[in-house]
Amino acid sequence: MTGLFISFEGIDGAGKSSHIDALAGAFRAAGRHVVLTREPGGTPLAEKLRALALNDPMDPLTEALVMFAARRDHLVQVIEPALARSDVVLCDRFTDATFAYQGGGRGFDWDVLAQLERWVQHTSAATLREPDLTLWFDLAPEVAAARLSGARVPDKFESQPAEFFRRVAAGYERRAAEDPSRFARIAAAAPREEVAQAVAAAVRSKGWLA
Numbered sequence: 001m002t003g004l005f006i007s008f009e010g011i012d013g014a015g016k017s018s019h020i021d022a023l024a025g026a027f028r029a030a031g032r033h034v035v036l037t038r039e040p041g042g043t044p045l046a047e048k049l050r051a052l053a054l055n056d057p058m059d060p061l062t063e064a065l066v067m068f069a070a071r072r073d074h075l076v077q078v079i080e081p082a083l084a085r086s087d088v089v090l091c092d093r094f095t096d097a098t099f100a101y102q103g104g105g106r107g108f109d110w111d112v113l114a115q116l117e118r119w120v121q122h123t124s125a126a127t128l129r130e131p132d133l134t135l136w137f138d139l140a141p142e143v144a145a146a147r148l149s150g151a152r153v154p155d156k157f158e159s160q161p162a163e164f165f166r167r168v169a170a171g172y173e174r175r176a177a178e179d180p181s182r183f184a185r186i187a188a189a190a191p192r193e194e195v196a197q198a199v200a201a202a203v204r205s206k207g208w209l210a
């Protein structure tokens with residue numbers, strides 16, 4: 001058995017959360033040890049950085065650096081040790097969110113993000129850590145906004161206008177086009193049960209669940 005690293009992505013309101021829990025249950029039922037985690041966050045330090053990133057205004061480079069600082073701590077403290085133990089790591093957002101939100105949404109330089117990615121995610125000279133699979137919950141920004149409205153007090157990103165989320169969605173498109181074999185696009189507008197089946201099918205097609 002080898003470790004597995006699966007990330008969950010999509011614009012705010014795309015509805016990934018309940019599917020993360022369901023997939024964790026499926027892996028546990030198959031006898032795997034599962035680490036459920038999220039970004040920004042996943043360690044005490046990274047959770048402090050999350051609170052800053054989601055609430056405090058900052059310039060785009062600062063925002064990108066805070067995301068990558070949190071990611072570095074999370075990788076070193078949680079993700080790499082879990083993969084070394086052959087655990088299944090299910091991560092609610094990872095680097096693709098930085099490309100989508102800071103790169104697409106904020107318009108920050110894509111190539112600088114790619115450089116930061118190399119600095120932060122090279123865990124050895126030979127290994128650039130990326131998820132083995134990224135489940136991308138794809139939903140029209142208008143539909144996602146309608147799902148979110150009234151749900152709770154919006155954070156810094158959730159309160160952005162529809163135009164911001166169109167750029168975030170375009171960022172995900174671009175990122176998926178750069179590494180298509182890693183991405184499984186999930187049509188998130190479908191009824192919840194259908195979405196759950198699409199998630200399970202994507203994981204089964206890799207041979208990771210019976």
Ligand code: TYD
Pocket residue numbers: 012039040054067092093094095097098099101102157158
């Ligand atoms: P989210 O994952 O949606 O958590 P919750 O469901 O608790 O709100 O919130 C994280 C927010 O942070 C989301 O709006 C996307 C944003 N984000 C970035 O802008 N860049 C990043 O690199 C990451 C990981 C998240």
